[in-house]
Amino acid sequence: MTAPSLSLTWTDHVTGRQGHLVVDRLVRGVASGGLRMREGCSLAEVAGLARGMTMKEALHYNPDRPAGKYIPLGGAKGGIDCDPRDPDAYGVLVRYLRAMRPYVETVWTTGEDLGLTQDVVDRAAAEAGLVSTVQAVYRLLDDEGAARGRLAAAFAVEVDGIGLDELVGGCGVAESVLVALDRAGVRHEGTRVCVQGFGTMGGATARFLSRAGLLVVAVADVKGTVANPRGLDVEALLAARDAYGTVDRAALRPEDRELPGDAWLSTDAEVLVPAAVSYAIDAANQASISARWVVEAANMPVLPEAEELLARRGVTVLPDVVVNSGTNAWWWWTLFGDVDADAEAAFAHTRRSMRDLVGRMLARAEADGTTPRAAAHAIVDDRLPLITERFGWYG
Structure with missing residues (x-):
């Protein structure tokens, strides 16, 4: 590039x-x-x-x-x-x-x-x-007024008290997880998930995965990690979080446990979803991870040297450039008119697009004998010249 x-x-x-x-x-x-x-x-x-x-x-x-x-x-x-x-x-x-x-x-x-x-x-x-x-x-835009109206209407849509704009990204992350499980032949029901960060992306991801039958066994925020090996009440935690994704501990059940802030790394789960800050997983703390998949809902949460070490241990990192791309894509699908201001239509379009993209990435990684990130980069390298040729730099 x-x-x-x-x-x-x-x-x-x-x-x-x-x-x-x-x-x-x-x-x-x-x-x-x-x-x-x-x-x-x-x-x-x-x-x-x-x-x-x-x-x-x-x-x-x-x-x-x-x-x-x-x-x-x-x-x-x-x-x-x-x-x-x-x-x-x-x-x-x-x-x-x-x-x-x-x-x-x-x-x-x-x-x-x-x-x-x-x-x-x-x-x-x-x-x-x-x-x-x-x-x-x-x-x-062909029709600026209509496009702006669609986007404004979409931002006014709520699902169970949460704005559609806050949910589509997590829908895309969750679908990425489900595609990985499907390709590996792993059942959705009972598969354990830990989510680090419970703001817009992390909270929505937890909701969609929980509704797909997975067990969200740990959630981390700035106060620490909340865990329950039998599964947390995701909806109750969502209702008890503030604008920054911090959960009010008064909403916890007696069987839920409060653990230190870094306990999310070593949670006994098949799927680990870092959904907060960049650079959260480094060469040192990656050794604590026992999950089979690390799914990057945040931007750049896994440092390159950590990803290399994880790969050596058989841990697959699904990269941010694919996994968390649903929010950005939804904005443009809506503005340009590929989807209307309707939650189910938005979720269905997001799921189809992410299933195709994640499947394509994982198939390329398998065919090339490389990591999902390298496969995603290879797909980008194939497409950017075509985009430049067809649409130009400056319009």
Whole structure:
């Protein structure tokens, strides 16, 4: 892959906090990728995430099939080095978006990511003078009004009290797990899962897997790990979490156990789902993992050296660029008109797309004798030249 098209660092004149924007690649003059906020967020981290977005967009474009209405974009990412709980965080976010306004208006479509919710991003964007965080893509739409109406309607849909936009990503992660189990001949019922992080992605993943018959035996948040070898009450935990994914321990049952924060790594489970911060699994702590699959719901949670060591031990890592790509794809399927503002239609489309993509990746890995991540990269390498040839960099 080539070097990023744009890489910049901004310094807030009020707090001295820094923010970053990396546009890894443009397709038709536009790039897609969320905005995260966390203490310690670096330019290198944002660059890696932007490269991942380029891959996600390419992976959801299948040139061998009749194209849907959505055509892929390039990849980008934004990041702010600030704890979202900091009293200054919202002001920093507004000023960052004001500074990035020329890019959001013309080339960068963005939305919620780690540490931020879409409603907060939208409110800050309005204060920063933006029409929308995805306005750069409007010029590519056949009917802007209808498209914006579909997306607004979709964001208003709730399922059991949780917004559709908060569920589709976890639906995609869960389907990735189910495909891996199916290919290995492992029954869904009773297969044990541990989820690290219980925010938007982790919570939705736990819900879909639990409803598919799997046992969620452990959940980790900033307070520690909650575990029950017979299965946690996922719905009760979802109802008891705050906006940051922290579970109120008063909702635990007598048989549920509270364990230290790092206990999630060594949980006795077949599937481990890191769904929180990047770089959570390193060369040292990977030795604690006994799961058969590590499924990356978070972005870049497994460091490369850890993944190599896990592979040597027979642990399969399903990579983030495939596993957690459902949220980004759903935005565009909805905006461009491939799905309507309907939960069941969105879930069905997500499941079909993820089942095809994960199956294709695992088949390629088996055929090439390599890892799922290497197989995903190989698929991207096949598709990017075709995307460039058919749609161009700058539109």
